[in-house]
Amino acid sequence: MTDLQRKYNLNHLRELESESMFIMREVAAQFERPALLFSGGKDSIVMVHLAKKAFWPAKIPFPLMHIDTGHNFIETMIFRDELVEKLGVQLIVGSVQEAIDTGRVVEETGFEASRNLLQTVTLLDAIARHKIDCALGGGRRDEEKARAKERFFSHRDEFGQWDPKNQRPELWNIFNGKKRVGEHFRVFPLSNWTEMDIWQYIYLENIDIPSLYFTHERQVFVRDGVILADAPFMKKRDAEKVTTMRIRCRTIGDISCTGLSRSEASTLEDIIREIAALRVTERGSRADDLRSESAMEDRKKEGYF
């Protein structure tokens, strides 16, 4: 390679960053009322960081939208509120608790009960109520095999549903966000990122993340080999005894379905080293994905994230 070629070359993180910024700007240009789905997890935090870069020095030109199951880690909520304050953006909250209270949805019962599925109804309701025509999501194609077939610009019909067999062709970097009234789009700027890319980028850009990602002591119990955090609403079988472990979150979601991992990683460098050596995918410990081989595809068709 000549010096000239080396000089005009981006490394993989900068190329991914540029691609994602391009997508964010396409969304701002092509849609009237977009919103960025924010869960408080690392992927949505990276999304916010990229949006900030894409529109600097203007503020991010769309609100953040949090679908709140009511079963959150308190650390996530504090982090969310501080971030919103710092950016000066609007926060829209769609509450699963409210949907339960008003009878829109019925809560699952039993030991495996999770509010994960109920989020879909709340998400679609929030999209309709706020007339959101494009929801930006942090989904990545490396996460799950149904996601590997998802477009950057993913069309949803008037019922919020995804038709995986009939997706629009997507070529070069020309994105077709044209839609009819009542339809909306889900757009995934991080499609081409892997878990490792996310961590390397957080390290490179020195992005703040919730303390849950680093090692800490927590009251936990083990179910089917998955370590879960204890909380008042978590129903436990007799054999499931609560103990204290040093753990960290590899992903952050609703408490009821976030598997924790034993870890001593206390810095970003530690986490990157740990990820490099891991032999299980991050969704391997998500209780929601272990339900069946098509769990993700089925939820996505219904309108899930």
Add this chain to the structure above:
Amino acid sequence: MELLRFTTAGSVDDGKSTLIGRLLYDSKSIFEDQLEAVKRASIRKGNEVINLALLTDGLRAEREQGITIDVAYRYFATPKRKFIIADTPGHVQYTRNMVTGASTANAAIILIDARNGVTEQTYRHSYIASLLQIPHLIVCVNKMDLVNYSEEVYERIKADFSAFAAKLAVMDIRFVPISALIGDNVVVKTDKMPWYGGGTLRYILENIHVAGDHNRIDPRFPVQYVIRPISDKYHDYRGYAGRVAGGVFRRNEKVMVLPSGFITTLESIDMDEQVIDEAFPPMSVTFRLSDDLDISRGDMIVRENNVPEIGQDIEVMMCWMSEKPMAAGNKYYLRHTTTEVRAMIKEIIYKVDVNTLERVPDGQELRMNEIARVQLRTTKPLFFDSYRRNRTTGSLILIDEGTFNTVGVGMIV
């Protein structure tokens, strides 16, 4: 680390899934829970060996029917590079999917079964790769174990392919004899073909020069979005956000804005809070100009002595993606860089038989998966280059006016 995007094309029996499985597995990119899931599914379906195809088939219908429906993207990394694979199926909707996968690829892997040699399918794959201007072709002669690792067989296939490839516009073609099943020359060099002096497939993928794949000659900056902060601190700020599509832009140089033709100075190139000196593809940046001009999305910033073609009559190689055929006289929305206009089909000049590369003078209508040279007329002028010169300013899509589906994709001749 650099990023390399490549496509793999092939049909059910040529070992494509095995090859991808091998690349991922030997690069330690398959995780234990994924492998366990595939093992469970293989046993349930009565397969005797682990079926690595189950790893890549993402949708329920695909697993049930044992087919691949759509382009799937896979990721793996070696210490040298990060790779994105656009894995395209080889059955009915083949052309449409391969065109999609090829549109962003730096390299294409063409698989040839050593027992069958160069076939019609090889022609088709290679033609599409060259039509989409994939800069690098890697021809894998697979199943070498089934021809006793014969140098003669390999050399004959290589000669056959080279003779055919002379008709194609591909600059860089490599050959590698492999056995995806056994793993010969995929990631690990085999000792069974001492007559082969080249590198393994992974070595080739890791060492192809991708730095030269972008156009660094003709400065092109399609304006994507205008940034006007409403704040006291930046209230005079007016920035033009976009992704550099060609050439190198430098701060303080003269630039020209299209369509107005105004000449001004590129005062600043902003990237977040930093000001940078140069911008080149595929960087996303924000330009500030020294004059206050009326510029909006769809305009293009170029250099005075290097302007793109400007016109409303455009000839393209068109691949049709929709079940509803295209015919002369039809009207569509047309998207090109950050512009949208309307376009009318003036003429289907000729069709290309993708199996023989022959021109077919069948000009009535263009059906799904067919490719033709087509003449278009747009309602407003486009600023474009030939696709061969620039894949970003040379590509366009057509959108159905009723369904808003993407129905056709074109490469400007």
